[in-house]
Structure formats: structure tokens, C-alpha cells
Amino acid sequence: MKRIEAAGVCGMGGAGFPTAVKLNPPPNKRCEYLILNGAECEPYLSADCRLMMERADRIRVGVEIMRKVLGGPAVRIAIEANKPEAIASMEKAFADIEGNVEIVVLPVLYPQGSEKHQIYATVGRIVPEPPALPIDVGCVVENVGTVAAIANAVERGEILLSRVTTVSGDAVVEPKNIEAPLGTKYADLVAFCGGEKEPPAKVISGGTMMGFAVSTMEIGTTRTTSGLLLLSKRRVFQYGSGPCINCGRCVRACPMNLNPAEISKAVEADDIKSAEEEYHVMDCIECGACSFGCPEYRTITQMCRRAKASIRARMAAERAKAAAAKAKEDAAKQAAAVPKEAK
Numbered sequence: 163m164k165r166i167e168a169a170g171v172c173g174m175g176g177a178g179f180p181t182a183v184k185l186n187p188p189p190n191k192r193c194e195y196l197i198l199n200g201a202e203c204e205p206y207l208s209a210d211c212r213l214m215m216e217r218a219d220r221i222r223v224g225v226e227i228m229r230k231v232l233g234g235p236a237v238r239i240a241i242e243a244n245k246p247e248a249i250a251s252m253e254k255a256f257a258d259i260e261g262n263v264e265i266v267v268l269p270v271l272y273p274q275g276s277e278k279h280q281i282y283a284t285v286g287r288i289v290p291e292p293p294a295l296p297i298d299v300g301c302v303v304e305n306v307g308t309v310a311a312i313a314n315a316v317e318r319g320e321i322l323l324s325r326v327t328t329v330s331g332d333a334v335v336e337p338k339n340i341e342a343p344l345g346t347k348y349a350d351l352v353a354f355c356g357g358e359k360e361p362p363a364k365v366i367s368g369g370t371m372m373g374f375a376v377s378t379m380e381i382g383t384t385r386t387t388s389g390l391l392l393l394s395k396r397r398v399f400q401y402g403s404g405p406c407i408n409c410g411r412c413v414r415a416c417p418m419n420l421n422p423a424e425i426s427k428a429v430e431a432d433d434i435k436s437a438e439e440e441y442h443v444m445d446c447i448e449c450g451a452c453s454f455g456c457p458e459y460r461t462i463t464q465m466c467r468r469a470k471a472s473i474r475a476r477m478a479a480e481r482a483k484a485a486a487a488k489a490k491e492d493a494a495k496q497a498a499a500v501p502k503e504a505k
């Protein structure tokens with residue numbers, strides 16, 4: 163555990179949550195299932211698939227370490243059915259492992275890589291609403307890249323200094339998966355792939371659904387940079403958004419059972435309080451399914467992100483204020499406790 167913490171291992175599938183914290187559940191909670199998330203479900207991204215094909219041995223070592231740390235849970239390795247080479251490679255690597263270990267082949271669905279959906283798809287358990295966590299239903303989910311990083315940290319003492327990133331899109335000469343040091347500039351990744359076929363109309367950091375557009379190639383990769391996509395004019399749709407027509411498509415599309423239309427209207431009206439308290443925007447996993455299907459091309463996901471950022475900033479300010487008030491109170495108590503003579 164000390165090595166995992168010292169190596170800076172974190173969730174490499176997106177959220178970047180510190181792994182040492184996830185592997186240390188409260189004493190009253192037991193991990194029954196360790197789920198390996200190999201369901202890389204966004205278009206273009208194939209870094210995890212490649213890792214499972216080429217580094218299945220490291221993933222197996224990581225699984226054995228995690229089983230030991232978590233008290234021997236059953237292991238489920240979730241991979242979508244459109245990755246037959248990854249499934250074959252993992253089956254071979256885990257063929258002689260002892261205990262309750264299974265590879266679960268999932269149908270190809272988006273957003274199946276999200277932690278809660280992965281748990282339901284793999285072991286049929288439902289994580290209740292926040293603040294409940296996967297461990298509350300006996301599960302710990304880790305991305306396959308993170309599991310390989312655990313093996314490298316514990317067995318070899320390697321700090322997490324690199325990751326596999328998919329560089330793709332129709333404006334790249336030769337799309338590749340590249341294991342690059344963290345901090346590698348996007349421009350250098352593209353140069354390594356033979357450069358640009360044509361000037362891209364859009365560059366996305368991450369996947370097409372959850373990633374975000376960037377305006378410079380001077381940015382460096384981080385532990386969560388799963389992809390870099392360069393898309394030509396032919397692949398990019400230029401649009402202007404309109405008002406909501408209450409068609410309900412976003413409500414049907416939302417995998418978190420939210421009402422994205424109402425969230426977007428509240429955010430447009432700068433009513434973050436309603437977005438939070440009435441429409442539970444903090445439950446949004448930013449999957450992009452609502453924006454993808456909206457006939458008015460409303461930027462609903464971006465509005466959810468904006469609301470969440472504003473709520474987090476408010477919470478951080480409240481925490482800082484409470485900490486300052488407590489420090490002042492403690493100082494006053496200490497001063498009052500000093501005997502008169504000493505004063």
C-alpha cells in the first residue's frame with residue numbers, strides 16, 4: 163500500500179481517484195468483488211484494449227496484489243465483445259489463476275465504462291445514490307491501466323510516470339497507441355504518428371463523448387489522458403444550439419435517470435441551486451448522451467459541467483471558511499487555558 167501511494171497510482175480511466183484510498187475501505191465494509199474495467203466504450207479509444215493485448219501479464223500481477231490487499235475478493239474482468247484479441251490475451255494470462263476469477267464479456271454499450279454501470283453490468287448490483295460508493299455494495303472497480311501501474315509500483319518500485327494514450331482521428335497520418343512519459347506535448351505525440359494529414363478542424367483531449375476540445379497542441383499529457391483525437395472538417399459538425407422543445411429525448415438517454423432538459427434550463431437561468439437541489443446535477447457522470455441526442459443541439463453536458471464546477475467551488479469555499487472558524491476557536495480556547503501567572 164505504501165508503494166502504491168508513493169508511486170502516485172490513481173484511476174487512469176478518467177476520474178483520477180487515488181488508488182491507495184480506494185484499496186483501503188473502512189473496517190466495516192468488505193470487498194466481495196474486484197471488478198477490472200476493460201470496457202473502453204468511447205469511439206476511437208483503444209489504449210486499454212492494446213494494454214490488455216500486450217501487457218496482460220502485468221495486469222495479472224496487479225490483480226494478485228489487489229486481491230491480497232482487499233482480503234481475497236472474487237475477480238470479474240469486464241471486456242466488451244468487440245475486443246476479441248483483448249479477451250483472448252486476458253484468457254491466456256489468467257488461465258491458471260486460482261480462485262473465483264472470471265472474464266465477463268459484455269455487450270457493446272455506451273456508457274458501460276462508468277463505474278456504476280460497470281458494477282450493474284458485471285455483477286448485477288446497484289450502487290445507491292451518493293454519498294454511497296461502490297464499496298457499499300461490496301465492489302471495488304479499477305481500470306486495467308491502473309492495475310498494471312499497481313504491479314509496476316509494488317513489484318518494481320516504479321513511480322507512475324507514463325501512460326498509454328490513443329492518438330487517432332482522420333487528420334492523423336498514422337493513428338497509434340503510444341506509451342509516453344506524462345507531460346509529453348500533444349504536438350510531439352502527433353509528430354510521432356507522422357504528423358497531420360491536413361489541419362484538423364477540431365482537436366479533442368479524451369474521447370468523442372467525454373473529452374473536451376483544446377485550442378493548443380502545447381498541452382502535456384496527464385495520468386488521465388486516454389486519447390488525443392484530430393478530426394478533419396468532414397468529421398466535425400458545426401452547429402448553433404436552440405431553445406429546448408421538451409421532446410424528452412435527453413431524459414430517455416440519460417443513464418443516471420436525471421432530467422437533463424431541466425438541468426440545462428436551470429443553468430441557463432443561472433439557477434444553480436435548482437440544478438443541485440431539485441435536479442441532482444451532482445449525480446451527472448458527464449457521459450454526453452443527452453447532448454448527443456438533442457435535436458436542438460443544446461450543450462447540455464457542458465452546462466452540467468459548469469453547474470458542477472460552481473457547486474464544487476462553493477463547497478470548497480464553505481470548507482475553507484469552516485476550517486478558518488475552527489482554527490480561530492481553537493486559538494481562543496488555547497489562549498483561555500493559559501494560567502494567569504503565565505500571562
Ligand code: SF4
Nearest residue numbers: 416446447449450452
Ligand atoms: S451527461 Fe447528460 S446524459 Fe450523461 S449523466 Fe449527465 S445529464 Fe445524464
Ligand code: SF4
Nearest residue numbers: 406407409410412456
Ligand atoms: S433533447 Fe434537447 S430539446 Fe429535447 S427535451 Fe432534451 S434539451 Fe430539450
